[in-house]
Amino acid sequence: xxxxxxxxxxxxxxxxxxxxxxxxxxxxxxxxxxxxxxxxxxxxxxxxxxxxxxxxxxxxxxxxxxxxxxxxxxxxxxxxxxxxxxxxxxxxxxxxxxxxxxxxxxxxxxxxxxxxxxxxxxxxxxxxxxxxxxxxxxxxxxxxxxxxxxxxxxxxxxxxxxxxxxxxxxxxxxxxxxxxxxxxxxxxxxxxxxxxxxxxxxxxxxxxxxxxxxxxxxxxxxxxxxxxxxxxxxxxxxxxxxxxxxxxxxxxxxxxxxxxxxxxxxxxxxxxxxxxxxxxxxxxxxxxxxxxxxxxxxxxxxxx
Numbered sequence: 131x132x133x134x135x136x137x138x139x140x141x142x143x144x145x146x147x148x149x150x151x152x153x154x155x156x157x158x159x160x161x162x163x164x165x166x167x168x169x170x171x172x173x174x175x176x177x178x179x180x181x182x183x184x185x186x187x188x189x190x191x192x193x194x195x196x197x198x199x200x201x202x203x204x205x206x207x208x209x210x211x212x213x214x215x216x217x218x219x220x221x222x223x224x225x226x227x228x229x230x231x232x233x234x235x236x237x238x239x240x241x242x243x244x245x246x247x248x249x250x251x252x253x254x255x256x257x258x259x260x261x262x263x264x265x266x267x268x269x270x271x272x273x274x275x276x277x278x279x280x281x282x283x284x285x286x287x288x289x290x291x292x293x294x295x296x297x298x299x300x301x302x303x304x305x306x307x308x309x310x311x312x313x314x315x316x317x318x319x320x321x322x323x324x325x326x327x328x329x330x331x332x333x334x335x336x337x338x339x340x341x342x343x344x345x346x347x348x349x350x351x352x353x354x355x356x357x358x359x360x361x362x363x364x365x366x367x368x369x370x371x372x373x374x375x376x377x378x379x380x381x382x383x384x385x386x387x388x389x390x391x392x393x394x395x396x397x398x399x400x401x402x403x404x405x406x407x408x409x410x411x412x413x414x415x416x417x418x419x420x421x422x423x424x425x426x427x428x429x430x431x432x433x434x
Contacts, residue, residue, distance in 0.1 A: 133178065133185035133260040133390075134252070137171035138267045138275070139237050141222040142195045143379075145418075152227030166418060167202045168222050170264030170293060173383035173419060175208050177409065180422040181391050186211050188251055190268070192238040193218035211251055215244045230377070239270040249282055257287040260390070263302075264293040264383060273297050280305035293386055295319065303343035310339065311348045311386055332357055333365060346399070348389060348406065350382055355407050360399040368407040371431065373415040380419045385410030388425075404432040 147162035167176070175187040191199060191212040196219035203210055217238025225231040255261055261283070267275050276298050280290060290307040292299055295316045303310075314326055317335050326332045336347035336359040345361040355370040388409025392402035408428035412420035420428075 131258050131260065132255070133183060133262070134255065135171035135175045135178075135185050135187050135262045135264065136252070136279075137169035137187065137189040137265055138240070138271065139220070139265060140167065140169035140172055140189050140191060140196075140199060141220045141235065141237070142166075142199050143168035143222045143224060145224045146226065148225060148227040150227065151229075152225050152231055158225075158227070164418075165198070165202065167199045167206075170383050171262055172199075172203070173380045174262050174264060174387045176203075176206055176419055177380075177384045177387035177413075177425070178390070179206055179208055180420075181387065181409075181425060183387075183391065183394075184209060185262075188212065188248065190215050190238070190240050190244060190248070191219050192216065195219040195221060213244055213247050213251070215240055224379070237268055240268045241270070245271060245275070249279065252279055253282055255283050255286065255288045258289075260289045260291070262291040262293070262386065262390075264291075264386070266294065267298065274301050277301040277305070280307070291386060291390070293382065300342065303339065306343045306345055309346045309348060309386075309389065310344045311350060311382065311389075312339075313350045313352070313382065317349060329357060329367065333359060337363075348385070348403070350385055350410070352378075356385065356403060356410075358399060358403045364399065366400050366403045368403050370407055370411050370414075371428070373411060375414045376417050378414055381410045381414040384413040384420060384425075388429075405429060408432045 143166045145164045146160045148158045149161050175185045178185050187208055187210045189212055192215050220235030220237035223233040263276055291309045292302045292307045293311045321335050332349055339347050347359045349357045353370055355368045358366040385406040389402045389406035392405030409425050412424045412428040
Protein backbone atom coordinates (compact mmCIF):
# COMPACT_ATOMS: atom_id res chain seq x y z
CA UNK A 131 0.00 0.00 0.00
CA UNK A 132 1.31 3.44 -0.97
CA UNK A 133 -0.11 6.63 0.51
CA UNK A 134 0.13 9.75 -1.65
CA UNK A 135 -0.83 13.27 -0.63
CA UNK A 136 -1.50 16.03 -3.13
CA UNK A 137 -0.91 19.73 -2.51
CA UNK A 138 -1.40 21.75 -5.68
CA UNK A 139 -0.70 25.11 -4.04
CA UNK A 140 1.93 24.56 -1.33
CA UNK A 141 3.55 27.40 0.58
CA UNK A 142 6.44 28.45 2.72
CA UNK A 143 4.85 29.60 5.96
CA UNK A 144 6.66 32.50 7.65
CA UNK A 145 5.34 32.89 11.19
CA UNK A 146 6.01 36.02 13.22
CA UNK A 147 5.17 36.96 16.78
CA UNK A 148 5.08 40.67 17.59
CA UNK A 149 5.71 42.00 21.08
CA UNK A 150 2.30 43.49 21.78
CA UNK A 151 -0.42 43.81 19.18
CA UNK A 152 0.03 44.30 15.45
CA UNK A 153 -0.23 47.98 14.56
CA UNK A 154 -1.06 48.79 10.95
CA UNK A 155 0.90 51.72 9.51
CA UNK A 156 3.72 51.46 12.05
CA UNK A 157 6.95 49.52 12.58
CA UNK A 158 6.28 46.30 14.47
CA UNK A 159 9.15 44.44 16.17
CA UNK A 160 9.09 40.66 16.26
CA UNK A 161 9.97 38.49 19.23
CA UNK A 162 9.87 35.17 17.40
CA UNK A 163 10.21 34.04 13.77
CA UNK A 164 10.03 30.64 12.11
CA UNK A 165 9.68 28.97 8.72
CA UNK A 166 7.65 25.84 8.02
CA UNK A 167 6.37 24.01 4.95
CA UNK A 168 2.72 24.83 4.33
CA UNK A 169 -0.15 23.23 2.48
CA UNK A 170 -2.92 20.86 3.54
CA UNK A 171 -1.63 17.72 1.83
CA UNK A 172 1.88 18.44 3.07
CA UNK A 173 0.51 18.73 6.61
CA UNK A 174 -1.17 15.33 6.26
CA UNK A 175 2.14 13.79 5.13
CA UNK A 176 4.03 15.33 8.05
CA UNK A 177 1.51 14.10 10.62
CA UNK A 178 1.39 10.63 9.06
CA UNK A 179 5.19 10.44 9.20
CA UNK A 180 5.20 11.38 12.89
CA UNK A 181 2.58 8.67 13.45
CA UNK A 182 4.71 6.04 11.72
CA UNK A 183 3.23 6.04 8.20
CA UNK A 184 5.28 6.75 5.08
CA UNK A 185 3.66 8.74 2.29
CA UNK A 186 4.73 10.43 -0.93
CA UNK A 187 4.02 14.17 -1.08
CA UNK A 188 3.03 15.31 -4.58
CA UNK A 189 2.26 18.71 -6.06
CA UNK A 190 3.97 21.75 -7.56
CA UNK A 191 7.01 23.62 -6.23
CA UNK A 192 8.80 26.63 -7.70
CA UNK A 193 11.95 28.69 -7.29
CA UNK A 194 14.09 29.21 -4.21
CA UNK A 195 11.12 29.08 -1.85
CA UNK A 196 10.09 25.74 -3.30
CA UNK A 197 13.62 24.42 -2.83
CA UNK A 198 13.50 25.49 0.81
CA UNK A 199 10.14 23.78 1.31
CA UNK A 200 11.65 20.59 -0.07
CA UNK A 201 14.64 20.87 2.28
CA UNK A 202 12.33 21.32 5.26
CA UNK A 203 10.34 18.26 4.22
CA UNK A 204 13.56 16.25 3.86
CA UNK A 205 14.41 17.16 7.47
CA UNK A 206 11.05 15.66 8.46
CA UNK A 207 12.04 12.47 6.65
CA UNK A 208 9.32 12.84 4.04
CA UNK A 209 9.43 11.23 0.63
CA UNK A 210 8.55 13.77 -2.07
CA UNK A 211 7.91 13.68 -5.80
CA UNK A 212 7.02 17.26 -6.72
CA UNK A 213 6.79 18.77 -10.18
CA UNK A 214 9.05 21.84 -10.38
CA UNK A 215 7.43 24.65 -12.37
CA UNK A 216 8.26 28.24 -13.29
CA UNK A 217 7.78 30.99 -10.72
CA UNK A 218 8.14 31.07 -6.95
CA UNK A 219 6.28 28.96 -4.38
CA UNK A 220 4.05 31.32 -2.45
CA UNK A 221 4.95 32.69 0.97
CA UNK A 222 2.23 32.83 3.60
CA UNK A 223 2.92 35.31 6.39
CA UNK A 224 1.25 34.55 9.72
CA UNK A 225 1.45 37.25 12.38
CA UNK A 226 0.61 36.55 16.02
CA UNK A 227 -0.13 39.86 17.71
CA UNK A 228 -2.91 39.30 20.26
CA UNK A 229 -5.04 38.14 17.36
CA UNK A 230 -3.76 36.11 14.42
CA UNK A 231 -3.34 37.82 11.04
CA UNK A 232 -2.50 35.96 7.83
CA UNK A 233 -1.29 37.27 4.48
CA UNK A 234 -1.31 34.49 1.89
CA UNK A 235 0.57 34.72 -1.40
CA UNK A 236 -1.05 33.73 -4.69
CA UNK A 237 1.73 31.43 -5.91
CA UNK A 238 2.93 30.44 -9.39
CA UNK A 239 0.85 29.56 -12.42
CA UNK A 240 0.82 25.89 -13.40
CA UNK A 241 0.37 25.08 -17.09
CA UNK A 242 -1.53 22.28 -18.81
CA UNK A 243 1.82 20.55 -19.42
CA UNK A 244 2.64 20.80 -15.71
CA UNK A 245 -0.70 19.25 -14.87
CA UNK A 246 -0.21 16.41 -17.34
CA UNK A 247 3.14 15.57 -15.71
CA UNK A 248 1.36 15.41 -12.37
CA UNK A 249 -1.35 13.16 -13.80
CA UNK A 250 1.33 10.70 -14.89
CA UNK A 251 2.70 10.49 -11.35
CA UNK A 252 -0.74 9.97 -9.84
CA UNK A 253 -1.52 7.29 -12.43
CA UNK A 254 1.16 5.17 -10.77
CA UNK A 255 -1.43 4.52 -8.06
CA UNK A 256 -2.56 0.91 -7.76
CA UNK A 257 -5.56 -0.78 -6.18
CA UNK A 258 -5.23 -0.63 -2.40
CA UNK A 259 -3.29 2.65 -2.43
CA UNK A 260 -4.50 5.85 -0.74
CA UNK A 261 -4.65 9.31 -2.34
CA UNK A 262 -5.33 12.36 -0.16
CA UNK A 263 -6.22 15.50 -2.12
CA UNK A 264 -6.31 18.60 0.05
CA UNK A 265 -6.70 22.32 -0.33
CA UNK A 266 -7.20 24.72 -3.18
CA UNK A 267 -5.63 24.84 -6.64
CA UNK A 268 -3.55 27.44 -8.52
CA UNK A 269 -5.79 29.96 -10.30
CA UNK A 270 -4.62 28.88 -13.77
CA UNK A 271 -5.78 25.30 -13.33
CA UNK A 272 -9.35 24.29 -14.28
CA UNK A 273 -11.88 24.12 -11.47
CA UNK A 274 -12.50 20.43 -12.23
CA UNK A 275 -8.86 19.43 -11.63
CA UNK A 276 -9.70 17.05 -8.78
CA UNK A 277 -12.45 15.54 -10.92
CA UNK A 278 -9.94 14.92 -13.74
CA UNK A 279 -7.50 13.27 -11.34
CA UNK A 280 -10.16 10.95 -9.94
CA UNK A 281 -11.27 10.05 -13.45
CA UNK A 282 -7.71 9.01 -14.32
CA UNK A 283 -7.64 6.44 -11.51
CA UNK A 284 -11.31 5.41 -11.56
CA UNK A 285 -10.43 2.03 -13.10
CA UNK A 286 -8.70 0.87 -9.92
CA UNK A 287 -9.66 0.60 -6.26
CA UNK A 288 -7.77 3.57 -4.80
CA UNK A 289 -8.98 4.85 -1.43
CA UNK A 290 -9.41 8.59 -2.03
CA UNK A 291 -9.79 11.40 0.48
CA UNK A 292 -10.97 14.84 -0.66
CA UNK A 293 -10.58 17.75 1.76
CA UNK A 294 -11.54 20.87 -0.14
CA UNK A 295 -14.42 23.26 -0.69
CA UNK A 296 -17.00 24.33 -3.25
CA UNK A 297 -16.99 22.77 -6.70
CA UNK A 298 -13.58 21.15 -6.13
CA UNK A 299 -15.34 18.95 -3.59
CA UNK A 300 -18.78 18.55 -5.13
CA UNK A 301 -17.42 17.72 -8.61
CA UNK A 302 -15.43 14.91 -6.99
CA UNK A 303 -18.37 13.19 -5.34
CA UNK A 304 -19.51 11.22 -8.38
CA UNK A 305 -16.25 9.26 -8.11
CA UNK A 306 -17.28 8.06 -4.63
CA UNK A 307 -14.37 9.24 -2.47
CA UNK A 308 -13.76 7.12 0.62
CA UNK A 309 -13.74 10.20 2.85
CA UNK A 310 -14.59 13.88 2.65
CA UNK A 311 -14.03 16.29 5.53
CA UNK A 312 -15.99 19.53 5.31
CA UNK A 313 -16.27 21.75 8.34
CA UNK A 314 -19.70 23.10 9.27
CA UNK A 315 -19.20 26.38 7.39
CA UNK A 316 -18.09 24.57 4.23
CA UNK A 317 -21.07 22.24 4.45
CA UNK A 318 -23.40 25.23 4.76
CA UNK A 319 -21.87 26.71 1.61
CA UNK A 320 -22.38 23.49 -0.32
CA UNK A 321 -25.96 23.07 0.90
CA UNK A 322 -26.83 26.74 0.36
CA UNK A 323 -27.94 27.38 3.95
CA UNK A 324 -26.93 30.01 6.49
CA UNK A 325 -26.26 27.64 9.38
CA UNK A 326 -26.72 24.11 10.69
CA UNK A 327 -28.00 24.45 14.23
CA UNK A 328 -28.43 20.86 15.38
CA UNK A 329 -26.74 17.49 15.00
CA UNK A 330 -29.83 16.36 13.12
CA UNK A 331 -29.36 19.08 10.52
CA UNK A 332 -25.67 18.19 10.17
CA UNK A 333 -26.53 14.51 9.74
CA UNK A 334 -29.14 15.36 7.10
CA UNK A 335 -26.53 17.46 5.27
CA UNK A 336 -23.97 14.66 5.47
CA UNK A 337 -26.45 12.18 4.04
CA UNK A 338 -27.16 14.58 1.19
CA UNK A 339 -23.44 14.53 0.36
CA UNK A 340 -23.56 10.74 0.50
CA UNK A 341 -26.47 10.80 -1.95
CA UNK A 342 -24.16 12.79 -4.23
CA UNK A 343 -21.54 10.04 -3.99
CA UNK A 344 -19.39 10.38 -0.86
CA UNK A 345 -18.90 7.20 1.16
CA UNK A 346 -17.92 8.59 4.56
CA UNK A 347 -18.60 12.18 5.62
CA UNK A 348 -16.51 13.55 8.48
CA UNK A 349 -17.72 16.97 9.63
CA UNK A 350 -15.24 18.88 11.79
CA UNK A 351 -16.97 21.04 14.39
CA UNK A 352 -14.07 22.95 15.94
CA UNK A 353 -14.25 23.01 19.74
CA UNK A 354 -17.27 20.69 19.58
CA UNK A 355 -15.19 17.89 18.03
CA UNK A 356 -16.49 16.07 14.96
CA UNK A 357 -19.39 14.04 13.62
CA UNK A 358 -19.12 11.12 11.21
CA UNK A 359 -21.75 9.46 9.05
CA UNK A 360 -20.15 6.28 7.72
CA UNK A 361 -20.84 4.42 4.50
CA UNK A 362 -23.35 2.11 6.24
CA UNK A 363 -25.29 5.07 7.62
CA UNK A 364 -24.00 4.74 11.19
CA UNK A 365 -23.56 7.97 13.14
CA UNK A 366 -20.65 8.73 15.44
CA UNK A 367 -19.87 11.88 17.38
CA UNK A 368 -16.77 12.68 19.38
CA UNK A 369 -16.29 15.73 21.58
CA UNK A 370 -12.97 17.55 21.52
CA UNK A 371 -10.82 17.31 24.66
CA UNK A 372 -10.56 20.38 26.86
CA UNK A 373 -7.48 22.48 26.24
CA UNK A 374 -6.14 25.88 25.24
CA UNK A 375 -6.32 26.39 21.48
CA UNK A 376 -3.11 28.07 20.31
CA UNK A 377 -3.64 27.77 16.56
CA UNK A 378 -6.16 26.04 14.32
CA UNK A 379 -3.73 25.91 11.36
CA UNK A 380 -3.25 22.28 10.37
CA UNK A 381 -5.81 20.94 12.86
CA UNK A 382 -8.15 19.69 10.12
CA UNK A 383 -5.26 18.08 8.24
CA UNK A 384 -4.15 16.42 11.48
CA UNK A 385 -7.70 15.11 11.90
CA UNK A 386 -7.54 13.50 8.46
CA UNK A 387 -4.19 11.86 9.25
CA UNK A 388 -5.44 10.65 12.62
CA UNK A 389 -8.61 9.25 11.06
CA UNK A 390 -6.55 7.32 8.51
CA UNK A 391 -4.28 5.92 11.22
CA UNK A 392 -7.26 4.76 13.26
CA UNK A 393 -8.99 3.20 10.27
CA UNK A 394 -5.90 1.47 8.89
CA UNK A 395 -5.11 -0.05 12.28
CA UNK A 396 -8.61 -1.18 13.27
CA UNK A 397 -11.05 -0.79 10.33
CA UNK A 398 -13.38 0.61 12.99
CA UNK A 399 -14.97 3.96 12.14
CA UNK A 400 -15.58 4.82 15.78
CA UNK A 401 -11.89 4.37 16.56
CA UNK A 402 -10.93 6.29 13.43
CA UNK A 403 -13.08 9.23 14.52
CA UNK A 404 -11.63 9.14 18.05
CA UNK A 405 -8.08 9.18 16.68
CA UNK A 406 -8.95 11.96 14.25
CA UNK A 407 -10.38 14.22 16.95
CA UNK A 408 -7.47 13.42 19.29
CA UNK A 409 -4.78 14.23 16.72
CA UNK A 410 -6.60 17.30 15.41
CA UNK A 411 -6.92 18.64 18.95
CA UNK A 412 -3.25 17.92 19.69
CA UNK A 413 -2.29 20.23 16.83
CA UNK A 414 -4.83 22.88 17.89
CA UNK A 415 -3.26 22.88 21.36
CA UNK A 416 0.24 23.34 19.86
CA UNK A 417 1.82 26.36 18.22
CA UNK A 418 2.56 24.30 15.09
CA UNK A 419 1.77 20.75 13.98
CA UNK A 420 1.71 18.48 17.03
CA UNK A 421 4.81 16.51 17.96
CA UNK A 422 4.87 12.72 17.92
CA UNK A 423 4.87 12.57 21.73
CA UNK A 424 1.86 14.90 22.02
CA UNK A 425 -0.10 12.90 19.45
CA UNK A 426 0.66 9.53 21.01
CA UNK A 427 -0.36 10.89 24.41
CA UNK A 428 -3.63 12.13 22.90
CA UNK A 429 -4.31 8.70 21.40
CA UNK A 430 -3.64 6.97 24.71
CA UNK A 431 -6.24 9.18 26.38
CA UNK A 432 -8.98 8.16 23.94
CA UNK A 433 -8.11 4.48 24.42
CA UNK A 434 -8.97 4.68 28.12
